[in-house]
Amino acid sequence: MFRIICIVIGYLIGCFQTAYILGKTVKKIDIRQFGSGNAGTTNVIRVMGWKSGIITFIGDLLKGILAVVICKLIFPDQVAAGLYAGAAAVAGHNWPVFLKFKGGKGIATTIGILLAFDYRIGIICAVIMAVVIFITRFVSLGSILMAISIPILFSIFWKTNYELMILGVFLMGSALLRHRTNIERLLSGKESKLGQRSNKKVEEKQ
Template sequence: MTFAQLNAFGLLGFKYCIDKTGEELAFTQNALTIYIIAAVLCAVMSYFLGSMNFAIIISKLKYKDDIRKYGSGNAGMTNMLRTYGRAAGICTFLGDLLKAVAAVLISRLLFGDPFGYIATLFCVIGHAFPCWYKFKGGKGVAVACAAILCLDQLPFVCLLIVFILIVAITKYLSLGSIMSVLMYPLFLDAFYSLHPYPMFSKPVATICSVLITCLILYLHRDNMKRLLNKTENKFTFKKKGTRSDKITEDKNDEN
């Protein structure tokens, strides 16, 4: 099995779904059933991994509190950074990164490239609507970024440049996130038009990228309203936030 075949079909796909006759590869009769089961397993695994919200976990274990009671009420990296300081924000980001990377790599290794996009979608859904925490989570930007980095490095670099430029010019994290996620399907389509891709990867990637974009835009609906009303808060680094204030109107968090 070559690396290209592993990337296209995964370990289980190559073993159970492919007829190998000389140099030719063809789907077996039961391949569709197996791939449907694999897609369901991939989605469930990624959702539960995504539901592990490290902002809530760290705030409860380290600070004996709930991050959702402070700042914007959002269980994400930015609110952790503002409320508990840089160390808490960095640890939250690393936790979100690791769960996204785990979901994507496990799915790709077992089932092939298309399932990495399914894993990304459901990991973001799990992060935004975690079953462990009454379906109240973060906005999925950090999780999506980590997963995209694992899947498509060139589109990730392009999206990162867009994000950095917009935030550097406007100081709005939300605007940088919104514009980057809007560009994601376009950059991904351009990437696949320039490079060969494994079987079924492009349609699955296109569908999942559009759904991820729609979901993250929905989660940023309040930010978009404030941007239009020119009431959105600009991002500034603070060494350490305060827990003296309960939930405020500041909902500029992106994770």
């Protein structure tokens, strides 16, 4: 029963779309209709600028933290409670029921989840992502490599808890699924780098 409760709480928190709300209030646009069509930090930076992008990242990060903390407090004796809520928050962010299941890619939310659940894993993942982005300027590549590291890190720090490792695989899988078009563009050399601006209508189907 605790799993179901955590999933419901996490999903509803995840449905809070920072990028969508910011786009509507600041520029009176649906961010999902511009740039890459994604309701996430990178697309907000391209369409609305760095300030809005930073606000989006912080908002999505905080909802991941919030989902984990709330369910940890409700079920203090269930070590997996926070991670179930976190995984559901990513699902809510990526596929929000209130926005016809078209959201973001869940990376900022995933980092928030990991920091709140196990700061060691969260810090390592954040560093991996930051270093890759700094070197290559490809946010997608940093996100992909960070996602791949999640189940590896869970197998190191939580090697006796298979339930947590399975949830770690889910976090990786959802990130890779949402980045499938980015992977194709990276392989073809057509991926955009961080800082490239775009005010065009949706460039591709996500």
